[in-house]
Amino acid sequence: MSKAISEPTHVIDPDGVVTIILQNPDAPFAVWDDENKEPTGHKGNEASVTSQANGTSERVAKEGSNSDNADADEIYNSAKDKEIRYRVSAKHLMVASPVFKKSLTCGWKETDTLQSKGSVEIQVEKWDSEALLILLNVLHCRQREIPRKVSLELLAKISVIVDYYQCIESIEL
Numbered sequence: 001m002s003k004a005i006s007e008p009t010h011v012i013d014p015d016g017v018v019t020i021i022l023q024n025p026d027a028p029f030a031v032w033d034d035e036n037k038e039p040t041g042h043k044g045n046e047a048s049v050t051s052q053a054n055g056t057s058e059r060v061a062k063e064g065s066n067s068d069n070a071d072a073d074e075i076y077n078s079a080k081d082k083e084i085r086y087r088v089s090a091k092h093l094m095v096a097s098p099v100f101k102k103s104l105t106c107g108w109k110e111t112d113t114l115q116s117k118g119s120v121e122i123q124v125e126k127w128d129s130e131a132l133l134i135l136l137n138v139l140h141c142r143q144r145e146i147p148r149k150v151s152l153e154l155l156a157k158i159s160v161i162v163d164y165y166q167c168i169e170s171i172e173l
Contacts, residue, residue, distance in 0.1 A: 008087040010133055012140050017119040018093060018104070020086040020136070027126035029157055084129050086136055090114065096139045096170040131157035138171050 008019060093100035103110045103122065114120040124132075135158055137145040150158070162168055 008085040010084070010086045010136075012086055012136050012142065013089040013092070014087070016087045016089045017114065018088050018090045019119070019121045020088060020132075021121055021123045022084040022086070022127055022129060022132060023123060023125040025082060025084050025127065025129040027128075029128060029153065029160075086133070088136055089140060090120075092140050097165040097167040099165045099167075127161055128154070128157040130154065131161055134158055135161050135165075135167075135171070139167065 090100075090104055094104055095101075100122075102108070104114055104120070105111055110120050110122055131154060134146060134150070134154075158171075162171055
């Protein structure tokens with residue numbers, strides 16, 4: 001049996017009236033553009049020549065070529081039409097974030113929808129799905145759902161979302 005499209009992927013608050021819809025999740029993060037890198041004497045896509053002990057030379061493909069970037073783009077493009085839904089509490093969001101408070105109380109379209117329907121969908125895009133889930137679990141005091149260790153890259157992704165929603169105080173230790 002398949003899920004209905006409006007059914008949340010993650011239910012953080014079963015009584016929540018806000019559904020955050022993450023469109024185009026897991027977009028490439030902090031991608032390094034080799035074209036903007038300082039010149040090193042040879043281009044990133046070219047093979048380099050190495051000498052061998054028998055006096056011949058061999059062309060070796062340079063590591064970290066654009067095929068790595070192509071792989072990341074391919075993964076992102078395959079998930080581009082995907083969306084992830086999070087059911088959350090409006091109160092928790094508004095207490096933690098002035099950005100959410102404004103969007104849910106200050107006459108924006110989300111405010112009108114929330115008041116007329118009793119629930120609202122907020123669309124966001126290109127955030128890392130795991131980073132957003134961790135942040136929402138923190139904001140909803142779900143300590144058992146928060147990983148004890150995260151990679152430096154995941155920490156950076158969480159930090160970008162925290163900065164955007166201006167909720168640093170809510171995640172401080």
